[in-house]
Amino acid sequence: MNRVGNVMWWRMAWRNLWRNRRRTLLTASALSFGFVASVVMIAFMDGMMEELISNGTRVVTGQVQIHAPDYRPERNIHDTMGGREGVDVGALVAAVEGQAGVAGAAPRLYGGGLVSSGDETVGAVLMGMVASREEAVSRFGHAMVAGRMPGPGEIVVGDAMAETVAVDVGDEVVLVAPAADGSIGNDLFTVSGIFHVGVGGFDDSYALLDMGSLHELMAMSAGRIHEVAVSVERIRDADAVAARVAEAVEEISPGLLTESWSVLQPQLHYVTSMARAMNGIVALMIFGMAIFGVANTMLLATFERRREFAVARALGTSGGAVGRIVVYEGLLLGLVSLGAGGLVAGPILVYLHGNPIDLSSFVGTYSFVGSAVRPLLTVAFSWQGPLASAVALVGTGVVSALIPAWRAVRVPPADSLAAR
Amino acid sequence: MPEYAVRTEDLWKIYPQEPHPVEAVRGVGLDVHAGEFVAMAGPSGSGKTTVLNLLGGLTRPTRGKVWIRDSELSGLPDKELAAVRLAHIGFVFQSYNLLPVLTALENAEFTLLLQGVPARERRERVRRLFREIGLEGLEDRKPPKLSGGQQQRVAVARAVLGNPALVLADEPTANLDSTTAEALLDVMEQLNREKGTTFVFSTHDPRVMERAGRLIRLVDGRIEGTSSGAGW
Numbered sequence: 283m284n285r286v287g288n289v290m291w292w293r294m295a296w297r298n299l300w301r302n303r304r305r306t307l308l309t310a311s312a313l314s315f316g317f318v319a320s321v322v323m324i325a326f327m328d329g330m331m332e333e334l335i336s337n338g339t340r341v342v343t344g345q346v347q348i349h350a351p352d353y354r355p356e357r358n359i360h361d362t363m364g365g366r367e368g369v370d371v372g373a374l375v376a377a378v379e380g381q382a383g384v385a386g387a388a389p390r391l392y393g394g395g396l397v398s399s400g401d402e403t404v405g406a407v408l409m410g411m412v413a414s415r416e417e418a419v420s421r422f423g424h425a426m427v428a429g430r431m432p433g434p435g436e437i438v439v440g441d442a443m444a445e446t447v448a449v450d451v452g453d454e455v456v457l458v459a460p461a462a463d464g465s466i467g468n469d470l471f472t473v474s475g476i477f478h479v480g481v482g483g484f485d486d487s488y489a490l491l492d493m494g495s496l497h498e499l500m501a502m503s504a505g506r507i508h509e510v511a512v513s514v515e516r517i518r519d520a521d522a523v524a525a526r527v528a529e530a531v532e533e534i535s536p537g538l539l540t541e542s543w544s545v546l547q548p549q550l551h552y553v554t555s556m557a558r559a560m561n562g563i564v565a566l567m568i569f570g571m572a573i574f575g576v577a578n579t580m581l582l583a584t585f586e587r588r589r590e591f592a593v594a595r596a597l598g599t600s601g602g603a604v605g606r607i608v609v610y611e612g613l614l615l616g617l618v619s620l621g622a623g624g625l626v627a628g629p630i631l632v633y634l635h636g637n638p639i640d641l642s643s644f645v646g647t648y649s650f651v652g653s654a655v656r657p658l659l660t661v662a663f664s665w666q667g668p669l670a671s672a673v674a675l676v677g678t679g680v681v682s683a684l685i686p687a688w689r690a691v692r693v694p695p696a697d698s699l700a701a702r
Numbered sequence: 703m704p705e706y707a708v709r710t711e712d713l714w715k716i717y718p719q720e721p722h723p724v725e726a727v728r729g730v731g732l733d734v735h736a737g738e739f740v741a742m743a744g745p746s747g748s749g750k751t752t753v754l755n756l757l758g759g760l761t762r763p764t765r766g767k768v769w770i771r772d773s774e775l776s777g778l779p780d781k782e783l784a785a786v787r788l789a790h791i792g793f794v795f796q797s798y799n800l801l802p803v804l805t806a807l808e809n810a811e812f813t814l815l816l817q818g819v820p821a822r823e824r825r826e827r828v829r830r831l832f833r834e835i836g837l838e839g840l841e842d843r844k845p846p847k848l849s850g851g852q853q854q855r856v857a858v859a860r861a862v863l864g865n866p867a868l869v870l871a872d873e874p875t876a877n878l879d880s881t882t883a884e885a886l887l888d889v890m891e892q893l894n895r896e897k898g899t900t901f902v903f904s905t906h907d908p909r910v911m912e913r914a915g916r917l918i919r920l921v922d923g924r925i926e927g928t929s930s931g932a933g934w
Contacts, residue, residue: 290808290815294804297804298803301802589799590801590802593795596758596760597787597788597793597860598785598787598789598791598813598816600781601781601784694761696752696760697761699755700751
């Protein structure tokens with residue numbers, strides 16, 4: 283068919299669509315509703331997953347981490363970056379923070395030790411850090427329920443640990459930890475603060491110390507660190523940021539390993555991947571159901587127009603062109619529905635983004651795959667959800683038109699003209 | 703040797719119905735020369751419309767052959783049949799059968815558009831013919847806004863604008879009042895005379911029979927007789 287003819291088929295399809303305005307509006311409304319439902323549902327799911335990832339990564343891990351290649355998973359205290367020589371921590375952190383998408387970077391040193399007070403002793407993960415840098419990476423600084431972040435000679439513990447060893451801000455604790463030189467380091471630290479992040483595994487076992495203090499306790503030089511934790515501006519960009527950071531780090535200290543949260547927290551990654559797959563399945567179900575309804579309506583409309591198809595065939599229109607008119611109608615119906623659905627879905631998403639639905643009356647905060655989940659239904663903006671829903675919607679219109687188009691192609695001209 | 707617009711040989715159409723198949727057309731042999739103005743008359747059920755459908759390739763014969771100029775239709779696949787219809791045949795139906803979503807002008811230019819005639823030429827040809835057949839000023843009206851006679855004239859315009867070898871008209875005056883019917887026949891007669899367009903009608907209408915150059919009488923699917931019409 284020539285281009286002019288094609289324009290005519292589009293024109294006929296558009297006008298046919300509006301011949302029965304009420305029926306078209308009802309069908310388009312159903313499709314639009316499906317689109318809105320799909321977009322909002324995916325946005326809710328994305329919101330939940332972002333919350334899950336955010337909470338799971340912002341407590342301590344960050345979205346990207348840099349380690350010595352052998353550090354994980356054993357986390358041996360000797361596997362510091364740059365080996366025994368260490369690295370230029372300042373230069374490394376500056377290089378990381380210079381990358382696009384990086385919100386902050388925090389160097390860390392880890393050790394294992396015992397925290398004792400009076401008769402009580404508890405095992406702890408000792409985390410040496412720079413308090414000012416943790417502000418942008420971890421949640422400890424924002425989760426202080428008493429006191430403040432530690433300075434030299436000070437320690438901050440989780441509220442569960444504080445309860446176990448029965449200490450409060452201002453009390454002293456004894457810290458015993460194996461040092462890098464094979465000795466056992468021990469010293470007295472003053473509790474400067476108590477945190478509560480709400481996730482099991484941190485509140486009862488993490489103890490925060492000033493980086494210099496932990497270096498001293500573990501008999502390590504200042505350039506030795508185990509980790510640089512990095513926070514990113516947008517979690518969904520973590521993999522891309524990790525790639526950029528890896529390149530930058532390679533120039534400063536070759537051989538280090540840079541990984542994003544999806545590698546560092548495989549369980550969390552698995553859950554979020556499953557949720558995304560579920561999004562697809564639910565969208566498929568919504569539009570799958572719509573296909574049958576729309577196809578039924580279009581089939582009815584096609585049947586009513588058998589005589590017109592027969593006339594077009596009698597005048598020399600090919601079967602393909604007749605079928606194309608019906609498919610174009612389905613496509614245009616999808617696009618009209620998409621426009622209407624977009625006009626409705628947009629404001630709903632904007633509203634819900636600013637006004638998350640509070641479910642605290644029904645459910646409290648809970649911990650899931652190492653992440654604290656607040657009882658808030660919030661939406662996340664992404665182009666993938668609306669795009670996938672839009673493609674599904676327009677695809678629904680087209681697929682729904684296929685059987686009616688096939689029927690239109692097979693209209694026998696003589697019988698239809700005689701209304702047999 | 704005369705040029706045929708359409709020719710048939712032992713044409714049969716049998717509908718396989720229970721308990722007895724219906725023989726709608728029985729061994730029709732027909733030659734229509736280019737430029738003829740032929741009417742087929744006969745009682746209801748005599749097979750007039752079926753013969754027209756067979757001549758136009760809208761249905762396939764059970765037996766026999768149909769030639770439009772040099773193309774034999776019975777063996778052609780659907781796509782080629784459509785191409786033959788587009789190139790050589792125009793249709794005028796009893797109930798007009800204009801496409802309701804198109805304007806009068808768009809309906810009339812439909813076959814030209816399928817033939818790939820450029821827009822400017824299409825519009826020019828339609829407007830010229832509309833002037834000739836009294837449809838000027840109605841170009842942008844859609845069928846529901848046209849009278850029966852106007853719709854049928856648009857249908858005639860649609861049928862003849864593509865310069866077909868043959869126009870098949872199935873009781874074109876059946877739904878028209880006598881004045882409108884006469885006017886329509888004037889238009890078709892004029893097109894036949896001035897442009898040499900071949901017309902084959904099926905009709906009950908004595909006015910059509912009177913104007914026909916040749917009258918073919920069909921009874922029970924057979925040609926019972928042929929006579930020179932009273933027409934010009």
